[in-house]
Amino acid sequence: DVKVTQSSRYLVKRTGEKVFLECVQDMDHENMFWYRQDPGLGLRLIYFSYDVKMKEKGDIPEGYSVSREKKERFSLILESASTNQTSMYLCASSLSLLKNNSPLHFGNGTRLTVT
């Protein structure tokens, strides 16, 4: 079974802090994704990566950056956390969306609260 592990289930940070959300997958997947989920807004893509050191902006990249130094790890960075970044953050991975039969697998999510 594919395992996508997010480092924290709950996180509380102060406004202005630099925040790192870590995600690790164990299936040698090429693609990794960061989504945030908010009531009434659904799942929105922040960034994704289709290879090591490669990254692409999603629909809402402002205020975020990402790092993918190793294939199995994809980090989301909030450079200066703000209260409007309070949300559920979901990491996901897939073999490759350019190939057939490439299901997306999610981690358990990190609920971030910025005070």
Add this chain to the structure above:
Amino acid sequence: GIQVEQSPPDLILQEGANSTLRCNFSDSVNNLQWFHQNPWGQLINLFYIPSGTKQNGRLSATTVATERYSLLYISSSQTTDSGVYFCALGFQKLVFGTGTRLLVSP
């Protein structure tokens, strides 16, 4: 961009009932998938189904790419089926529908 619409938005069932959830989409059916988000927030991939029909236990899904819709069938529903069901599709990155919230009562 791709538009993904799901219906109904909310559904309440008695345990044992059957249901059909629908996903309409506006673009090519690349990588169409169905997910279940349980009450604890975990998203589980149910089906990868860009075309045809698949079954997994009490769940089955059918995608008709030419008519741009997909259906998820839940038979003999159980309380553990409660949660939100999402469909998603896209080339290289997935776009999610707004989901169908299902509540199965005992």
